Structure formats: structure tokens, C-alpha cells
Amino acid sequence: MxxxxxxxxxxxxxxxxxxxxxxxxxxxxxxxxxxxxxxxxxxxxxxxxxxxxxxxxxxxxxxxxxxxxxxxxxxxxxxxxxxxxxxxxxxxxxxxxxxxxxxxxxxxxxxxxxxxxxxxxxxxxxxxxxxxxxxxxxxxxxxxxxxxxxxxxxxxxxxxxxxxxxxxxxxxxxxxxxxxxxxxxxxxxxxxxxxxxxxxxxxxxxxxxxxxxxxxxxxxxxxxxxxxxxxxxxxxxxxxxxxxxxxxxxxxxxxxxxxxxxxxxxxxxxxxxxxxKPFACAIVSHAAIDGALQLRKAHSITVDKIAGVHLLVSPPTLALAGKREPRTGLESKFSVYQGVALALQYGDADPRRFEDSYAVDPALAALRALVTTDVDAKLAKDQAEVTITLTDGRVVKTRVEHAVGSLVNPMSDADLDDKFRGLCEEALPKDKIMKLLAxxxxxxxxxxxxxxxxxxxxxxx
Amino acid sequence: MxxxxxxxxxxxxxxxxxxxxxxxxxxxxxxxxxxxxxxxxxxxxxxxxxxxxxxxxxxxxxxxxxxxxxxxxxxxxxxxxxxxxxxxxxxxxxxxxxxxxxxxxxxxxxxxxxxxxxxxxxxxxxxxxxxxxxxxxxxxxxxxxxxxxxxxxxxxxxxxxxxxxxxxxxxxxxxxxxxxxxxxxxxxxxxxxxxxxxxxxxxxxxxxxxxxxxxxxxxxxxxxxxxxxxxxxxxxxxxxxxxxxxxxxxxxxxxxxxxxxxxxxxxxxxxxxxxxKPFACAIVSHAAIDGALQLRKAHSITVDKIAGVHLLVSPPTLALAGKREPRTGLESKFSVYQGVALALQYGDADPRRFEDSYAVDPALAALRALVTTDVDAKLAKDQAEVTITLTDGRVVKTRVEHAVGSLVNPMSDADLDDKFRGLCEEALPKDKIMKLLAxxxxxxxxxxxxxxxxxxxxxxx
Missing domain, CATH: 1.10.4100.10 (2-methylcitrate dehydratase PrpD)
Known part of the structure; x- marks a missing residue:
């Protein structure tokens, strides 16, 4: 300094x-x-x-x-x-x-x-x-x-x-x-x-x-x-x-x-x-969401090709965000299952995804049902392992050491710009968003x- | 009820x-x-x-x-x-x-x-x-x-x-x-x-x-x-x-x-x-002020006829309001000497009397100097005895069992009306004060x- x-x-x-x-x-x-x-x-x-x-x-x-x-x-x-x-x-x-x-x-x-x-x-x-x-x-x-x-x-x-x-x-x-x-x-x-x-x-x-x-x-x-x-x-x-x-x-x-x-x-x-925060939900579910997004992008995964998802997470993740069947938007903020399903379906976990309509969406419920979890006490709350089995038999896997948005792995400027555009898109037209950001x-x-x-x-x- | x-x-x-x-x-x-x-x-x-x-x-x-x-x-x-x-x-x-x-x-x-x-x-x-x-x-x-x-x-x-x-x-x-x-x-x-x-x-x-x-x-x-x-x-x-x-x-x-x-x-x-409160100063000085006002009225005392004033007061009175020589209006609120001097001089202890100019007024300082005090541990903080010696040798005395304004001896409606008129008199003309009160x-x-x-x-x- x-x-x-x-x-x-x-x-x-x-x-x-x-x-x-x-x-x-x-x-x-x-x-x-x-x-x-x-x-x-x-x-x-x-x-x-x-x-x-x-x-x-x-x-x-x-x-x-x-x-x-x-x-x-x-x-x-x-x-x-x-x-x-x-x-x-x-x-x-x-x-x-x-x-x-x-x-x-x-x-x-x-x-x-x-x-x-x-x-x-x-x-x-x-x-x-x-x-x-x-x-x-x-x-x-x-x-x-x-x-x-x-x-x-x-x-x-x-x-x-x-x-x-x-x-x-x-x-x-x-x-x-x-x-x-x-x-x-x-x-x-x-x-x-x-x-x-x-x-x-x-x-x-x-x-x-x-x-x-x-x-x-x-x-x-x-x-x-x-x-x-x-x-x-x-x-x-x-x-x-x-x-x-x-x-x-x-x-x-x-x-x-x-x-x-x-x-x-x-x-x-x-x-x-x-x-x-990159995702508008409980911080303890961020590592799993981060991993799901990484795999989605790296392997161009679309949800119709997913046969199963396995999450290995820290104890607080399931304790605080283990809601299997969320019924409302607020409850879905505390469901790592829903968070991962949203990430795989939409490629984000923005605030609008935590409105009530998403919590009760049958397509997301079906995706959620494919997600299984295990707890590993050795994982910190910003760590997770995500494994996706595809319908063609391939298995892809990633380990997140520090979830995006943590102090060690902060959101990049480009990430923040993306977050900003997502946050503004309902309220402002695109040209105004870009002007405001600039x-x-x-x-x-x-x-x-x-x-x-x-x-x-x-x-x- | x-x-x-x-x-x-x-x-x-x-x-x-x-x-x-x-x-x-x-x-x-x-x-x-x-x-x-x-x-x-x-x-x-x-x-x-x-x-x-x-x-x-x-x-x-x-x-x-x-x-x-x-x-x-x-x-x-x-x-x-x-x-x-x-x-x-x-x-x-x-x-x-x-x-x-x-x-x-x-x-x-x-x-x-x-x-x-x-x-x-x-x-x-x-x-x-x-x-x-x-x-x-x-x-x-x-x-x-x-x-x-x-x-x-x-x-x-x-x-x-x-x-x-x-x-x-x-x-x-x-x-x-x-x-x-x-x-x-x-x-x-x-x-x-x-x-x-x-x-x-x-x-x-x-x-x-x-x-x-x-x-x-x-x-x-x-x-x-x-x-x-x-x-x-x-x-x-x-x-x-x-x-x-x-x-x-x-x-x-x-x-x-x-x-x-x-x-x-x-x-x-x-x-x-x-x-x-009838007086705009520390509550523990109210009994002595009350007694002084009673004697002033009962015996038509003017300050030029006062040779000495003695107060018998409760311990908290001197502990909290024992300031012998106040230098400011705020300090004078914590001076039973000044409170009694004001009561004898003006017949009241209204808020305006606790402005700085009164604290440093030589006439009031002279009157204050005539006031002596003793503490009686048996007195409650709403009790006092006031004794005034007059220049003609007469001694008048009163004991206040409950100061005016206490729960046992509350201000009467007429007292409150008087207080109200006093409070309003600098800000409002007299007819408006009476209308507001009505x-x-x-x-x-x-x-x-x-x-x-x-x-x-x-x-x-």
C-alpha cells in the first residue's frame, strides 16, 4: 500500500x-x-x-x-x-x-x-x-x-x-x-x-x-x-x-x-x-452451485442430457441449506438441491430464480430429484465436489476449493459486471444498464x- | 375507576x-x-x-x-x-x-x-x-x-x-x-x-x-x-x-x-x-424553593428585608444541587442556593431564570450569600425546612412535607395554568396564550x- x-x-x-x-x-x-x-x-x-x-x-x-x-x-x-x-x-x-x-x-x-x-x-x-x-x-x-x-x-x-x-x-x-x-x-x-x-x-x-x-x-x-x-x-x-x-x-x-x-x-x-455474493441464496450452498456451473460450461451440458448429480458437501451445507423440497422462494434459498438445479437449468442463480414460481416449477422439481448428496466432514463450507453422470454414460467431476465469491476466490470484475447486468435487467433497458455500469x-x-x-x-x- | x-x-x-x-x-x-x-x-x-x-x-x-x-x-x-x-x-x-x-x-x-x-x-x-x-x-x-x-x-x-x-x-x-x-x-x-x-x-x-x-x-x-x-x-x-x-x-x-x-x-x-415540575431545576431542590415561596407570600417578604436564610435539606439535595457559586444557567439548575435566591427575588423559578444572565447577576449572588444550609439525614428528598431571618429581627419558618409537584402534592390545575402562561409568554401574545389554554x-x-x-x-x- x-x-x-x-x-x-x-x-x-x-x-x-x-x-x-x-x-x-x-x-x-x-x-x-x-x-x-x-x-x-x-x-x-x-x-x-x-x-x-x-x-x-x-x-x-x-x-x-x-x-x-x-x-x-x-x-x-x-x-x-x-x-x-x-x-x-x-x-x-x-x-x-x-x-x-x-x-x-x-x-x-x-x-x-x-x-x-x-x-x-x-x-x-x-x-x-x-x-x-x-x-x-x-x-x-x-x-x-x-x-x-x-x-x-x-x-x-x-x-x-x-x-x-x-x-x-x-x-x-x-x-x-x-x-x-x-x-x-x-x-x-x-x-x-x-x-x-x-x-x-x-x-x-x-x-x-x-x-x-x-x-x-x-x-x-x-x-x-x-x-x-x-x-x-x-x-x-x-x-x-x-x-x-x-x-x-x-x-x-x-x-x-x-x-x-x-x-x-x-x-x-x-x-x-x-x-x-454471486448467487442469491445461502452462502453454504455456493461451492456446489459454483461446481455445477463450471461443469455445465466446460462440457456444454444441457439438462436433457443429465442422468444424475452427486454433491459431496460440508456439514453446514446440509444443516443450513438441506431443504429437499422447497415450497416457496424463501425456502428455496436454503436448498442446495434447488440451487444446483437452477444452475444447471439456467446457468445462474440470480435473485429472480428465488421467486416462488421457480420453487414450484415441475421441470426444476424433476431436476432436483436427480441430485443426491453426501457429507464430508473434512470439507470447509466454501468447498464441494460435484459429479454429473450424463445420459450417454460419461461422468464429469470437479472439486471446488474455494467457492467463487469467497475472499480467496473473489468475483472478478467481469463476474460483477454480469451480476450487475442481471440485477438491472428487469428494471432498466439494456442501453441504460450499460451506461450506468460505465x-x-x-x-x-x-x-x-x-x-x-x-x-x-x-x-x- | x-x-x-x-x-x-x-x-x-x-x-x-x-x-x-x-x-x-x-x-x-x-x-x-x-x-x-x-x-x-x-x-x-x-x-x-x-x-x-x-x-x-x-x-x-x-x-x-x-x-x-x-x-x-x-x-x-x-x-x-x-x-x-x-x-x-x-x-x-x-x-x-x-x-x-x-x-x-x-x-x-x-x-x-x-x-x-x-x-x-x-x-x-x-x-x-x-x-x-x-x-x-x-x-x-x-x-x-x-x-x-x-x-x-x-x-x-x-x-x-x-x-x-x-x-x-x-x-x-x-x-x-x-x-x-x-x-x-x-x-x-x-x-x-x-x-x-x-x-x-x-x-x-x-x-x-x-x-x-x-x-x-x-x-x-x-x-x-x-x-x-x-x-x-x-x-x-x-x-x-x-x-x-x-x-x-x-x-x-x-x-x-x-x-x-x-x-x-x-x-x-x-x-x-x-x-x-413547578420549577425548572433539579427536583431535589424543589422542597426548599417551595418553602421559600410559601414564606415570601405568607409574610410579604421583599429581598431588602432579608437578613439570612437557613435551609435544612435532605442529603441528596446538597449532593446533587449543592453548587454554591454557579457560573452558568445550566450550573444554576444544580444550585439550591440559586433556586432559593430566585424564588425570593422573583416569586418563581421559571425556565428563563436559569439562563446565564441570572447566574452571574450580582444582586442574586448577594442574596445567595445570605443562604446557609444543613443536612438532615431524616429528611426525604421532597422535604425541607426553610427559616428566614428578617432585618427587623423577626424569624419566620416553614416545613415542607411534600414539595409542590410531587405525586402526594401535585400542582393544581391553577398552578399548571400559571406554569403554562409563564412558559408561553415570550413566544406568544397574551390573548393567544389564553386561547391556546382554553x-x-x-x-x-x-x-x-x-x-x-x-x-x-x-x-x-
Whole structure:
């Protein structure tokens, strides 16, 4: 990595966590961000925009849009993938919900499973509705926002969490960092913004499996956005909102925040631990799906030529995704049988394949019936062996050492582009999809990054 | 009390807490609310509106209003005590902040010190901007909202709280109950509204002493308002948002919610435990201030005739409010010396007396210097003895058994009217104050209760 920012050293040495993080964000310069970090941010941007566009068509989003209309919401800010426009704050809510509703957004794969983009990207897009921001500044703010959200997730919650939805618990402080950076807040005001965001932190795991799961990143995004806007106008807060005796860490977990949060700030970047799901289903079924896709492609297999499929999988794969006969789209996300059948039938396992109609499709049920499984305790959860017997008697086989999309074997840029096109294809015409993708890839060179959101609206200005 | 609602029995018997509370709110009829409860609700309404009008002039509110303007907020909903109008949701934020910024709103004096009106009243006022609601329905919703917020505060947090600002932690569910009642939600949707509010619950005690303390009731008010609006449009949530394994109670406190929350629903009303502060300073100094005011009035004492003042007070009084030489308005709230000096000089201890200029006034400093104190460990914190020696040699003395404003010796309706007039006098002309007070007192007979908010705007429609 390149040289670290000089200004962060003083912030780190013995300083408080809230202030240390704030000082880092305030002092960070775009030139200090290594090229590979900026590149990863563009990948993360593409993934999140794609998830928002696809997610925007979900009934969860319809319900939230209807409620905001009841409240009189109007404005100029883009709701990604839809025709409505709201004020920036309300657009932020919807875009945050859309980002998460397919369970397909990026995961930071360290000590927690935080999805950092959902809370931090929508406020930046909303802010740019009325303020001209260059692509560089936008990308910089996005990177810093993810940095803050993830460092806090790992250093406040780590592996032990009484039941908080981590994305909600620390994502808002990330959002405040991002908007605060665009606003040019000084350290005092950034500290205040972090505190105002911290006191709004929430999100209960009890909500998993309901619309409230994707509501949390949306509301959290608004919390952080509002926090920074308030701080800019002199609204004050506690000095030690994160590490104080009655601050975020102690009150939410009963443990102090780890000083590790400030370690190697500006040298190690959290976004480098983002992983992107290639398939819209349980992560433990990804290795088997990956193997099936590899064989399908290598041997030009069509489903009429398949006599049998055998999967050798890790124990968690069958424990978490062993549903033999899924009856709904949601259940089919937890069926490695259905995942492999979809892969063989369609060559993908995109979100639309996990709608109810696919779960009850007789052709897929017949294909599913050809799939047998065995568990091998020596396999890790991103490993699998897939064997396909063809009707002509041939047997083809592959072993997946690290499923595509894992940290060791990440989705390539081309994979992400494919995922993006798949995510957008129902909402946007092909030429708009290609334009939107090009704008994201070209983000650093945009004089005005608001064009990204505009290109992701159905009725673009 | 009058007959209890019949419908609540089935909700209570073995039912879940979230559903039990929701079913009670849905089934409650205005006729089931006893007259003394409705009367207390009017008292609470008057106190809260007065606090909002006075609080609206605080710099905390100025900062928040400026931030909302930056975000493009506009609309028809009244910001109490001010000239701006915002959409109902943003007006709710400001009114919630205003309610709390003087630390002068009602306290429910049971196991917690929740201030229930701040989160629940502003959404009701906001909602009525666009929806005609009778005074009876408004008052009914207000009573139910306080019921839910307070029962949860006592039964989830009780006496042991890791550091949550209780008003924020349960006030939003109360707000959802109030708006949900006006929307006519059924039990399923009311359960969802409570869950959506629960997953937004927050508020850290670390924020006490900063602008964020009064921000919490404002944001909480919005959380509950949004929750009910979403639920009305079919947004779903967990069935057991409060009592589930990863629900509000377990995640925020590590303890299960107490089933007591559902006890005597519809028979005992939480609002009956609301107390109203007569003086805008630490509650432990109220007995001494009360005694000083009594002597001043009984003996027509003017300050030029005072040779000395002696206070016999409880231990907490000096521990919490023993600041001998306050330098700022905020410090003077924690000085029983200044409180007694203000009472003797002005005959009141209103919020304006706790501005910085009074803290440094030489005349008050001279009066303060005449005050001596002794602690008597046998005195309770709402007890005091006040002895004044006059320049003519006379000695007058009184013993306060329960300070005015305590549950045993509550402020009378006339006292509350006086408090209200004092709170409003800087913001509103006298005739508007009297009209506003009359509307509140007459609330049950109003065909359209939105007139209350309109009468509390500076530039009323």
C-alpha cells in the first residue's frame, strides 16, 4: 500500500476512539487512498447499485414507498430503479431498504457479517441531489464511511453480540462519516456527528425474516445522514459517544470498545474484506452451485442430457441449506438441491430464480430429484465436489476449493459486471444498464457524481 | 375507576406482550377511559404544549431547524412556538426536541423517570395536519400512547438499566400506538407497528448534558410515527418484537420483559403517575424553593428585608444541587442556593431564570450569600425546612412535607395554568396564550383537534 496519511498518528496515540476516528476522517486525503482500495470501492459501488435497482421492485419497497407518499414525501432525489422521486432523506430510506431486501449486498467478512454499503451509499447519493460532488470526493467519502462502519462493527461487537443487527448498530456512524466528509466538517463537528449517530443506533435480530430486516439499513442510513447535517449546524453531542461509560459500546454490549478500532488507520482498509455474493441464496450452498456451473460450461451440458448429480458437501451445507423440497422462494434459498438445479437449468442463480414460481416449477422439481448428496466432514463450507453422470454414460467431476465469491476466490470484475447486468435487467433497458455500469466504473473521473443516481432512475432527468 | 374494557382480558391471558398490548390499544374505547384519567391527560397536554412553546426558542431547536431547512424541509405542519412550517414528520422532530430541551416536561414517577409526552404528543399533532381528528379521539390516542410507553419503560427497564435513555427506548412504541390508533390499525398491523418501532429504539445516557438528550425524544417520536404509517401499508415485522429472544427487552437489558406489563390493562392507567415540575431545576431542590415561596407570600417578604436564610435539606439535595457559586444557567439548575435566591427575588423559578444572565447577576449572588444550609439525614428528598431571618429581627419558618409537584402534592390545575402562561409568554401574545389554554382544557369537545397546534404557532393559519 502507499504511504499512510501523516495526520492520523496523533489521533491514534492514546486518543479517544470517537475523536480518533473523527480526526482520521477529517484529515484523510484522496491521494492517501491506495489504488486497489479505490478499485475495490468501485466494485462495491457496482454491487450495491445493482442490488438497489433489483431490490427496488420488491413488495417491501412498495409498502415503504406507499407509506412515504402517505406522509407527503416529494422531491428531486432519485429512488434507484423506480420512477418516484423524494426528498434526499426519504429517498435514502427507500434506497437503503432496496439495497438489502434481496440479501445480495456485499458482506464484510471479518469478525461480523456487516453489510456496510446499505447504510452509507444511499445518503451520499441523496446528498448529491442538491450539491455538486466530484466522483473522486464521492468515492473518497464512500470509502471512509465503510471504514468507520466496519471498524466499529468489528471492534465494538466482534464475535459476541447480544442480538443487535450490526449493520444498524454501526452503519449510521459510517453514514455520518461519509456525509460529514462531503460537508467538510472539522473534527469537533465530526465527533458530534458520530455521537448523534451513535445515540440513534439500533436494529434487533428478532426482525430477521421480516421486512424490518431490510428496513434497518434504510433507517440507519437516514440516522447518519441527519446526524451529519445536524452537526454541521452546531448541534452538539457527547465527546465519547462510542467509548464512554454510557456510550454505544458499553450500553449495547456491556463491554468497552476495543482500541484496535484505531489500529493502522489509513494503512489497512476495511473495504478490502468485502465479499460479493454471486448467487442469491445461502452462502453454504455456493461451492456446489459454483461446481455445477463450471461443469455445465466446460462440457456444454444441457439438462436433457443429465442422468444424475452427486454433491459431496460440508456439514453446514446440509444443516443450513438441506431443504429437499422447497415450497416457496424463501425456502428455496436454503436448498442446495434447488440451487444446483437452477444452475444447471439456467446457468445462474440470480435473485429472480428465488421467486416462488421457480420453487414450484415441475421441470426444476424433476431436476432436483436427480441430485443426491453426501457429507464430508473434512470439507470447509466454501468447498464441494460435484459429479454429473450424463445420459450417454460419461461422468464429469470437479472439486471446488474455494467457492467463487469467497475472499480467496473473489468475483472478478467481469463476474460483477454480469451480476450487475442481471440485477438491472428487469428494471432498466439494456442501453441504460450499460451506461450506468460505465459511469460506476468511471466514477473517479466524473466531474459530478450525481449522474450515477440519475442513470439508475426509471424516469431519468 | 370505572368499568374496565372487556376486550383486554383475552389479550392478557397467557398472550404475548407485544400482541397483548397491541390488542388492548386496538380494542380500547373512549368510553372505557375514566374521567380522572382524561382529566390528567389534559393536564399532561397543557404541560407538554407549554414546554414545547417555551423550548422552541432554545439554540438546540434553532440548530435542528437550520439542519432541516438545509435538507429542504417544507410543509404545513406546525412547529409549536415558531413561525416555520414543515411536513408532519419533520415538525414532529422539532416539537419533540422542544418538549424536552428545558428539562421541564412531565415525568412518570414510578420505576423509571420516563418523560412520555415528548415522544408521543408531537406525532399526534403532526398527523392531524392532514387528517381531521376529534378532540376525543386525539385525547384517547394520547392516553393509550402514554400507557404503552410507560408500561414498557417500567416492565422492560425497571430499576436496572445499562445506560439507555428510557424515553428513547420505549417512547417510540408509545408513539406507534397513538398513531396506530388514529389510523385504525387492526391487531396484526398494530403488532407490526410495535415491532417496527422496537427495532428503531435507542438513546444513550452518554448524551445527557448535550443537545442530543432532547434530540432523543424528537427522533423517537418520528420512529414511532413512521412505524405506524409503514404498518398501515402492510410493512411487516416480528411477532414478538418486545419479548422475543432477540427482541427489545433481551437485547437492550439482557433480561426478559416482565409479564406485569399486561397487568390491569384498562384498569390502572399509567398517566396517573405523571408528575409536573413547578420549577425548572433539579427536583431535589424543589422542597426548599417551595418553602421559600410559601414564606415570601405568607409574610410579604421583599429581598431588602432579608437578613439570612437557613435551609435544612435532605442529603441528596446538597449532593446533587449543592453548587454554591454557579457560573452558568445550566450550573444554576444544580444550585439550591440559586433556586432559593430566585424564588425570593422573583416569586418563581421559571425556565428563563436559569439562563446565564441570572447566574452571574450580582444582586442574586448577594442574596445567595445570605443562604446557609444543613443536612438532615431524616429528611426525604421532597422535604425541607426553610427559616428566614428578617432585618427587623423577626424569624419566620416553614416545613415542607411534600414539595409542590410531587405525586402526594401535585400542582393544581391553577398552578399548571400559571406554569403554562409563564412558559408561553415570550413566544406568544397574551390573548393567544389564553386561547391556546382554553382549547387544551376544552380538548374533549373539539370537533377538530388540529386547532391546538395551529394556536401554538407564531404565524397561525
Amino acid at each position: 502507499t504511504k499512510a496519511a501523516k495526520h492520523d498518528a496523533s489521533a491514534v496515540n492514546g486518543a479517544d476512539i470517537t475523536r480518533g476516528l473523527a480526526a482520521y476522517v477529517v484529515g484523510s486525503r484522496f491521494e492517501d487512498i491506495p489504488a486497489e482500495v479505490r478499485h475495490e470501492a468501485v466494485r462495491s459501488l457496482i454491487n450495491c447499485i445493482g442490488c438497489c435497482v433489483a431490490g427496488s421492485r420488491h413488495e417491501t419497497v412498495d409498502a415503504a414507498v406507499a407509506a412515504l407518499k402517505d406522509l407527503g414525501a416529494t422531491g428531486d432525489a432519485v429512488v434507484l430503479g423506480r420512477g418516484e422521486r423524494f426528498d434526499p432523506m426519504n429517498a435514502t430510506l427507500i434506497n437503503g431498504i432496496s439495497s438489502a431486501v434481496l440479501d445480495f449486498d456485499a458482506t464484510q467478512f471479518k469478525r461480523t457479517n456487516i453489510h456496510p454499503s446499505g447504510p452509507v451509499l444511499p445518503p451520499l447519493l441523496g446528498y448529491m441531489t442538491a450539491h455538486k460532488v466530484s466522483g473522486r470526493d464521492f468515492l473518497h467519502a464512500y470509502i471512509l464511511a465503510i471504514e468507520v462502519a466496519c471498524r466499529l462493527a468489528n471492534g465494538v461487537f466482534g464475535e459476541v453480540n447480544p442480538g443487535w443487527h450490526v449493520t444498524g448498530a454501526t452503519g449510521g456512524i459510517g453514514a455520518a462519516a461519509g456525509i460529514g466528509k462531503l460537508l467538510g466538517l472539522d473534527t469537533e463537528k465530526m465527533v458530534a456527528a458520530f455521537g448523534i449517530a451513535a445515540t440513534q443506533a439500533g436494529g434487533l435480530r428478532e426482525m430477521y425474516g421480516t421486512m424490518c430486516k431490510s428496513f434497518t439499513p434504510g433507517r440507519t442510513a437516514q440516522n447518519g445522514y441527519l446526524a451529519a447535517m445536524l452537526a454541521a449546524r452546531g448541534f452538539d453531542s457527547a465527546e465519547r459517544g462510542i467509548e464512554g461509560d454510557k456510550g454505544l459500546a458499553m450500553v449495547m454490549t456491556g463491554r468497552p470498545a476495543e482500541h484496535e478500532i484505531l489500529h493502522d488507520l489509513g494503512k489497512q482498509f476495511e473495504i478490502m474484506f468485502n465479499i460479493y 459511469l460506476c466504473r468511471d466514477c473517479e473521473r466524473l466531474p459530478d457524481a450525481s449522474v450515477i443516481a440519475s442513470a439508475a432512475a426509471i424516469d431519468s432527468k | 370505572t368499568k374496565a374494557a372487556k376486550h383486554d382480558a383475552s389479550a392478557v391471558n397467557g398472550a404475548d406482550i407485544t400482541r397483548g398490548l397491541a390488542a388492548y390499544v386496538v380494542g380500547s374505547r373512549f368510553e372505557d377511559i375514566p374521567a380522572e384519567v382524561r382529566h390528567e391527560a389534559v393536564r399532561s397536554l397543557i404541560n407538554c404544549i407549554g414546554c414545547c412553546v417555551a423550548g422552541s426558542r432554545h439554540e438546540t431547536v434553532d440548530a435542528a431547524v437550520a439542519a432541516l431547512k438545509d435538507l429542504g424541509a417544507t410543509g404545513d405542519a406546525v412547529v409549536l412556538g415558531r413561525g416555520e412550517r414543515f411536513d408532519p414528520m419533520n415538525a414532529t422532530l422539532i416539537n419533540g426536541i422542544s418538549s424536552a430541551v428545558l428539562d421541564f416536561d412531565a415525568t412518570q414517577f414510578k420505576r423509571t423517570n420516563i418523560h412520555p409526552s415528548g415522544p408521543v404528543l408531537p406525532p399526534l399533532l403532526g398527523y392531524m395536519t392532514a387528517h381531521k381528528v376529534s378532540g376525543r379521539d386525539f385525547l384517547h390516542a394520547y392516553i393509550l400512547a402514554i400507557e404503552v410507553a410507560c408500561r414498557l419503560a417500567n416492565g422492560v427497564f425497571g430499576e436496572v438499566n445499562p445506560g439507555w435513555h428510557v424515553t428513547g427506548a420505549t417512547g417510540g412504541i408509545g408513539a406507534a400506538a397513538g398513531i396506530g390508533k388514529l389510523l385504525g390499525l387492526d391487531t396484526e398491523k398494530m403488532v407490526a407497528a410495535f415491532g417496527i418501532a422496537a427495532t428503531q429504539a435507542g438513546g444513550l445516557r452518554e448524551m445527557y448534558g448535550t443537545m442530543c438528550k432532547s434530540f432523543t425524544p424528537g427522533r423517537t417520536a418520528q420512529n414511532g410515527y413512521l412505524a405506524a404509517m409503514l404498518a398501515a401499508r402492510g410493512f411487516d415485522s416480528a411477532e414478538r418484537g418486545i419479548e422475543g429472544d432477540k427482541g427489545l427487552a433481551m437485547v437492550m437489558t439482557g433480561r426478559p420483559a416482565e409479564h406485569e406489563i399486561l397487568h390491569d390493562l384498562g384498569k390502572q392507567f399509567e398517566i396517573m403517575f405523571n408528575i409536573y 382549547l387544551c382544557r376544552d380538548c374533549e369537545r373539539l370537533p377538530d383537534a388540529s386547532v391546538i397546534a395551529s394556536a401554538a404557532a407564531i404565524d397561525s393559519k
